[in-house]
Amino acid sequence: MNGSIRVSAKxxxxxxxxxxxxxxxxxxxxxxxxxxxxxxxxxxxxxKQAVIEARRKPGTAEEEEDTKIRFDVTLxxxxxxxxxxxxxxxKEKREPEKKAEPKAYEKQDAEKELxxxxxxxxxxxxxVEKEESVPARKxxxxxxxxxxxxxxxxxxxxDTLKAMGMEVEITSEVDADGALSIDMKGExxxxxxxKRGQTLDSLxxxxxxxxxxxxxxxxxxxxxxxxxxxxxxxxxxHLAKNIAHKVKRNRKPVSLExxxxxxxxxxxxxxxxxxxxxxxxxxxxxxxxxxxxxxR
Numbered sequence: 311m312n313g314s315i316r317v318s319a320k321x322x323x324x325x326x327x328x329x330x331x332x333x334x335x336x337x338x339x340x341x342x343x344x345x346x347x348x349x350x351x352x353x354x355x356x357x358k359q360a361v362i363e364a365r366r367k368p369g370t371a372e373e374e375e376d377t378k379i380r381f382d383v384t385l386x387x388x389x390x391x392x393x394x395x396x397x398x399x400x401k402e403k404r405e406p407e408k409k410a411e412p413k414a415y416e417k418q419d420a421e422k423e424l425x426x427x428x429x430x431x432x433x434x435x436x437x438v439e440k441e442e443s444v445p446a447r448k449x450x451x452x453x454x455x456x457x458x459x460x461x462x463x464x465x466x467x468x469d470t471l472k473a474m475g476m477e478v479e480i481t482s483e484v485d486a487d488g489a490l491s492i493d494m495k496g497e498x499x500x501x502x503x504x505k506r507g508q509t510l511d512s513l514x515x516x517x518x519x520x521x522x523x524x525x526x527x528x529x530x531x532x533x534x535x536x537x538x539x540x541x542x543x544x545x546x547x548h549l550a551k552n553i554a555h556k557v558k559r560n561r562k563p564v565s566l567e568x569x570x571x572x573x574x575x576x577x578x579x580x581x582x583x584x585x586x587x588x589x590x591x592x593x594x595x596x597x598x599x600x601x602x603x604x605x606r
Contacts, residue, residue, distance in 0.1 A: 316363050317332065318346075318359045322348065322362060323506060324506070325361065327545070329362065331545065333364065333365075336564050341366070342364035342365075344360070347360055357500065453526065453528055453529055454527075455521075455525075456525045458524050458525065459522075459524045459525050459529055463490060463492070464482060466516070467480060467492070467517060470513070470516075474501075476501070477497070478495065478502075479494070481493045490529065490530065490532070491532045492517070494533065496535075499535045507538060514533040518530065518531045542573070543576055546573055546580070547576065549566075549577075550576075550602075554584055557587050557604050558586050561604055563601055563602060563604070565601045565602075566600045566601070568596065574599075577589060578600065587604055
């Protein structure tokens, strides 16, 4: 495949996400071929990484070139001929504007469109505020973790992992947010992480249920292994910046893949200070996704 890259990861989906980041494109502009599907092996033994060969879809580069012709005012000298054609095309469109009637119609259209744009901005901001308020509310309700809850969660995790045929070392502590933070170490922990962290998230949910059965008030449990949470956050921030660049360049909104509330908040936060794009969430759980759009 001409102009392609080869990417390997624990799963095919993770390899696709990495290819999107490296090529700076969205999923609708990516072509890929699965070289190796990967295998989890038997109880983690004989595990193989997934390998794909990916490239931009044909025509993507041409679309980017057209975008530069329309919006880039610093074109290279060899593109001067195309730039002059664009100017001539713009002049042809501007000639009817000299007449009185088209101007009146344009003013009416502009007055009609203005409220729609303002309304869209309100819709964009509302979901972001709702999602970002979730962690603040939980922090206020968080109770002090008791020794009984801590031991109960550790025992639950050790028993569950033993049933999975995994030998894991557990380290637990109460972090700065007042949550019970547990780190797990062992061999073949990729099995425990699962596809985009889904297995780890499910185990974390069960651990939270166990902790909250042993004391009053709300107790929050965080599970991590091989620094997965930090690595995933860095990947999402990198993806957010690449998508923002894509939106600025093409002037079209881009929808990301469905994510859980925690990962959506990372995307919102990463682009919150960007003066040219804005984000909002669409859809219902578990298919709710972030949409990045250009600011007016």
